[in-house]
Amino acid sequence: MSEEMKLPKRSEDFSEWYNQLVLRAELADYAPVRGCMIVRPYGWAVWENITAALDRRFKATGHVNAAFPLLIPRSFIEKEKSHVEGFSPELAVVTHGGGEELEEPLVIRPTSETIIGHAYSKWIQSYRDLPLLINQWNSVVRWELRTKLFLRTLEFFWQEGHTAHATAEEAEAETRQMLDVYTDFAVREAAVPVIPGRKSAAERFAGAEQTYSIEAMMGDGKALQAGTSHNLGQNFAKAFEIRYLDKTGVLQHCWTTSWGLSTRFIGAIIMVHGDDQGLILPPRLAPYQIVIVPIYKTDEEKASVLETAQRLRRELVDAGIRVKLDEREGMSPGFKFNDWEMRGVPLRMELGPKDVAKGSVVLARRDRPGREGKSFVPQQGIAAAVAQALEEIQKALYERALAFRQANTADPADYAAFKQAVEKGFAYSWWCGGAGCEEKIKDETKATMRCIPAEDPISGQSAPQAGGAAKCIYCGAAAQEKAIFARAY
């Protein structure tokens, strides 16, 4: 941070608060190419922690990683009808290589179903080769017009899982399993409450039979799709001839899935947890879980404070806690406090000469500014005290975000109430399932159908059965399912 300037107030200009926070916390920066992003070391360290948390879950559910090329023949994109319609307008096209014009233009992958489908058609021969469960960590390019750091950029970083199965049932089970994995990750690692559910036909991935997503409420009440899982049926298997000999010797098409979660999720963490002082990171994903700020005036004080600080730092490191000791010279403690608050370090340890004398430290929680979040803690047993504080912060962040979502999710009685509800948050409403109503709601309120959850997000119980009385919030016709509507990023 070169300048100690205040952020715009989150409650007054959410969008500009977000933009400036991303830059000032040094999470990301604009690239020289319009719409592209540089993820700076601090932002990338968050992504590395996200990566580790997800990768562990992918491997525990039997997946392995691989790497497929970023260049795809343009003709591949055209093999699956819905896919080409969805992605054609967004392609980056390579026309020249090695100084010559290419015979066939190549596209930079917007997603890898096609090139992976091609590989699977070579690799899969028999039912013994199934299921094939592969993930890759990479970046993809989609030519977006309106961009915003982390949320929508021309190039973004993500993982894309691609699996092939012998039956429709297995593919559907995989699709839902990965939605569960994303939900578990969001809740437990990022402290971001999410609503998992099924997408409408209009909101499906281009080429999918069924798309599921996790939807999170941002601090301004808008929805953010934070991860998606697609059951691709046999669409790509037929387009790319992914076939296997079953146990009876009959040649069958496979059933495939794909699922992805991207650096967009960092945007969700910012917009769910951040405050007027800057970022607040959930302890489990924070690059530094605690920062130690030494406070001294004289050289003598400095020597004894730093000695204690280094000892405490070592104790915390040995306990597996990610700690930063801020020894920078020529900066006031207050400047350092602001700096680490901007960067969202969950816990701060203040250590001055009096603390050294008393054998104690001050711990200050990032999620509770001011005196309320401060406590005096003995140096003896510091690692256990810090670990406990971090757990409490992790829990408190989740509970606060959940309470905010509950307070801003309505079950509106009629369309007038619905319109009010989506001004400030989510509406959970019966819907006839018609694309016409979905479209009109969007035109009139800017709210889109986010997902049809299996669980009622207000009560936490199973979603209600329709019964005879359930009517579409828009047209009043009989409704079978209750959906989340919201304005979305």
Next chain:
Amino acid sequence: MSEEMKLPKRSEDFSEWYNQLVLRAELADYAPVRGCMIVRPYGWAVWENITAALDRRFKATGHVNAAFPLLIPRSFIEKEKSHVEGFSPELAVVTHGGGEELEEPLVIRPTSETIIGHAYSKWIQSYRDLPLLINQWNSVVRWELRTKLFLRTLEFFWQEGHTAHATAEEAEAETRQMLDVYTDFAVREAAVPVIPGRKSAAERFAGAEQTYSIEAMMGDGKALQAGTSHNLGQNFAKAFEIRYLDKTGVLQHCWTTSWGLSTRFIGAIIMVHGDDQGLILPPRLAPYQIVIVPIYKTDEEKASVLETAQRLRRELVDAGIRVKLDEREGMSPGFKFNDWEMRGVPLRMELGPKDVAKGSVVLARRDRPGREGKSFVPQQGIAAAVAQALEEIQKALYERALAFRQANTADPADYAAFKQAVEKGFAYSWWCGGAGCEEKIKDETKATMRCIPAEDPISGQSAPQAGGAAKCIYCGAAAQEKAIFARAY
């Protein structure tokens, strides 16, 4: 492996042995775009272990990771004179995005000095911002004409470190430190002996003041450049205006470095350690360090063998050993032996009913085929025995590779002997330093100047001082330095 077929003999057709090994061990596959590569899960698991071993070393030396965009404005490449000459012929050019022709064509990064230079010019203001030590893991695209899986492909995976410093000395120290890191990695993790040294002007990176490399001898006596570290001087700092205010308030250009190691290194591992049966992986990088192959005929035998196998597997996993229990049905133990030999698993455990009865197992070392590499080991204390065997294999692989290189590195008495030496391996010869001699040697023998090592690779002592008697192996003029010449990949 769909077919149990023999590889071509390594001694008879090294090139085809390599190509088929890569495919049959399922390390990589050809992509639909000419010259591109799919790294399959088994190959990627090796790369993940390489990544972890290097990343640990980078972080221990103060580096952090970040992500810079893959699209670079073409004009950026043209800002550094030597850089554009080196890379222009190899660029992949994006001319269209989102259905429209771009105003300025973009290139897919062939390396990232330019775009990172641009970012550094924004981020670096003062001496307090230095040194800036950033690495990224990504892929780059260079339009190569002759390609070979892992060794030379249009797209390849690597890490590229980019640092900026206040002084020439610090930049040189960083450049050499990273060469040491690569050397340490190659020797200790990959069991690949390497010769670190300085490149000639002709072999330098496009835009570097000084390039260092590690050079390894492959099983056919050829050299492979396995990692490079470049001191870029102020070339990129001047081209991109990377400047800082020094402590006296004077604006100075920075001194920058870059360094990289790629999936090419997997090719080195294959060509250094592999044999006629396939791959041999160094234990520290092997995805599976040991495979357990259960042997049984009756259902009763199967039950007791598998029960013991699972118990032993658990003991090994708990000891942090990467283990695969091959429970595949309908395949003979002999087929499984061949399969895992092809994939280079360093150690095999054979477990049959007699072993269960006796409380022992058979351990078979991959690096010593046949009876010589087999031993009977008690099940009691299996984890310690396996860990020790793995250490022995790691050591033996290194020693064998080093002995092979020693046997094939000559200090030829004259140019006639030199020509013979580079037919089968390395020549370590005095050289006048002239680009003319270097060029003629290349034309006449196909051998290139690999590097000028600081240490004599034959004696292991410091490189000899020239003295008056040292004459260039080609022209006979006075020589100042002794260089490695070899045919190279």
